[in-house]
Amino acid sequence: MLNIGNVVVQPRFSINGILLPTVLSCRDLGITVSHDLSPSAHISGITVKAHQRANLIFRSFVSLDASILLRAYLTYARPLVECNSVVWSPCLKQDIKTIEHVQCRFTKRLPGFKNLTYTERLKRLKLLSLELRHLYSNLIWCYKISFGYVDISSDEFFAASPAVHTRGHPIQTVLKT
Numbered sequence: 001m002l003n004i005g006n007v008v009v010q011p012r013f014s015i016n017g018i019l020l021p022t023v024l025s026c027r028d029l030g031i032t033v034s035h036d037l038s039p040s041a042h043i044s045g046i047t048v049k050a051h052q053r054a055n056l057i058f059r060s061f062v063s064l065d066a067s068i069l070l071r072a073y074l075t076y077a078r079p080l081v082e083c084n085s086v087v088w089s090p091c092l093k094q095d096i097k098t099i100e101h102v103q104c105r106f107t108k109r110l111p112g113f114k115n116l117t118y119t120e121r122l123k124r125l126k127l128l129s130l131e132l133r134h135l136y137s138n139l140i141w142c143y144k145i146s147f148g149y150v151d152i153s154s155d156e157f158f159a160a161s162p163a164v165h166t167r168g169h170p171i172q173t174v175l176k177t
Contacts, residue, residue, distance in 0.1 A: 002026050003035055031088055039088040043095045046080050050102040053077040058109060066110045070125060073106050078130075085134050086141045100130050 001013055001020040013020045025034040025041050032042035057072045081099050090096050107113055107121040122129060128136075144150045145157055 002033065004037065005035070029084075031084055039090055040092070040095055042088050043090060043098055046083075047098050047102055050077045050080040051105070053080065054102065054106045054109075057106075064111045066112065066125075069110055070127075073103075077102065077106065081130060082133065082137070085137055089134065089138060096131050099134075103127070103130050 001022050002025070003022060012022075025032050027033070032045055034041045054073060054077045057069060057076065061069060061072065063069075081102055090099060104118050107118070107125060107127070110121075110125075113121050113124070116124070121127075141150075142157075145152050145154050148154070
């Protein structure tokens with residue numbers, strides 16, 4: 001049983017007379033949910049797996065061609081840190097840095113890229129930072145919710161702007177807090 005927050009549920013639940021244990025986190029649909037709803041536990045788990053896959057790529061490929069290694073990274077490692085990112089979206093700087101470190105470390109290990117800065121490596125490889133990719137993903141979901149492309153009520157997240165005359169797009173909304 002997972003208690004969300006600091007309040008402990010008093011009636012302990014049981015199945016067939018066996019009490020359910022209280023845990024601090026659990027996995028649901030591939031996402032680690034912690035008692036404080038912080039994504040940090042999930043992020044540390046997926047970044048460990050992504051680093052392991054990146055290491056496996058360098059150990060498995062005989063070729064040291066950067067384009068082949070990069071393609072393997074984009075196929076096998078990067079999806080780990082992007083899957084369902086709108087659900088566990090990182091907001092703490094330490095979590096964002098932890099995720100970004102996966103791509104930073106991988107690109108630094110590519111032949112001929114060791115002495116370049118991270119931004120220079122991204123430019124040469126024509127990659128976006130993972131932080132920017134997360135932002136794009138969040139914006140795409142906001143668009144889908146706003147215009148009814150997904151079965152989620154936009155009224156739960158957005159409110160129409162009270163201004164009668166707005167500059168820009170005629171359907172301006174503001175986030176509900």
